[in-house]
Amino acid sequence: MLQPMNAQQDTAPLDVAMVKAISLDLDDTLWPVWPTIRKAEAALLEWMHATVPATAAHWGAEGVAQTIREQIKAEHLDYAHDFTFLRTQMIARALTQAGDDPALAAQGFEVFITTRQQVELYPEVEAALDALAARYRLIAVSNGNANVLQMPIGRFFSANLPAREAGVAKPHARIFNLAAERLGLANGAVVHVGDDTELDVLGAQQAGMQAVWLNRAQQPWNHAHPEPLQISNLQGLCKILGV
Structure with a gap:
């Protein structure tokens, strides 16, 4: 109205x-965006637990995900408009810090973005x-x-x-x-x-x-x-x- x-x-x-x-x-x-993002992040964490458990434990530790997010944003100011790039870099950073293969970041992002499309209008x-x-x-x-x-x-x-x-x-x-x-x-x-x-x-x-x-x-x-x-x-x- x-x-x-x-x-x-x-x-x-x-x-x-x-x-x-x-x-x-x-x-x-x-x-509404945040319910969708929370579901996508939960799907990503589930993938981590199944595929890269060390990264899952690292990512799930208090403050780690937020710290990585802020680091990636600060390091890539020219990509502030590109959430796909930033999210993939975040996953790669977590994989690297946990001793897993950062090349798996693309697979992790695909899990995230697939759920990201499952919106509730x-x-x-x-x-x-x-x-x-x-x-x-x-x-x-x-x-x-x-x-x-x-x-x-x-x-x-x-x-x-x-x-x-x-x-x-x-x-x-x-x-x-x-x-x-x-x-x-x-x-x-x-x-x-x-x-x-x-x-x-x-x-x-x-x-x-x-x-x-x-x-x-x-x-x-x-x-x-x-x-x-x-x-x-x-x-x-x-x-x-x-x-």
Whole structure:
């Protein structure tokens, strides 16, 4: 449903007539991300126990995984947008520290990413995507490494654009520009929908796209920029666009 506007702020208009395609964030927009990540990490640890028990014991020790994560992030600042690279490096580092073969990191990552794709959608998402895709082309634009085209809902999407492929993460304009290019449209003909006010809403607007804020948690708009249209679930977008 459409959320009430803050009367003390201007509201960024949405030109529905201009919209030819929809760009959608994934994590915490189409599904809650942390339950998915926890399942993927549990699957990775299970693989470690079965394949490299020394690494499993090392990885499971208090503070080790977090320390490795911070080390890898600090050592590879140029790859901050590439969660696949960072996760693989983390697994390789743990394998090396435990005395196991770091070449097994690719196998471990495959276990992780396979489970990472097994998401539990918010209740309204599938029906909303079905309705939206009947009129508009849809592209997924995400900083994460989930690939929507490998999921059952992939049938609704024309393309999937992760930050890793774009070479930058949201809110950088390049990822939004590339999404519009892949659709063969001007940026203004694409409306981006996401849960993060800075990464999704402001990032898209600054790249020349229209934007709708999917505000499931009913959070306040805490930016000097005009408040965007808000929806509390994806069916709200269907109502705004008349589908």
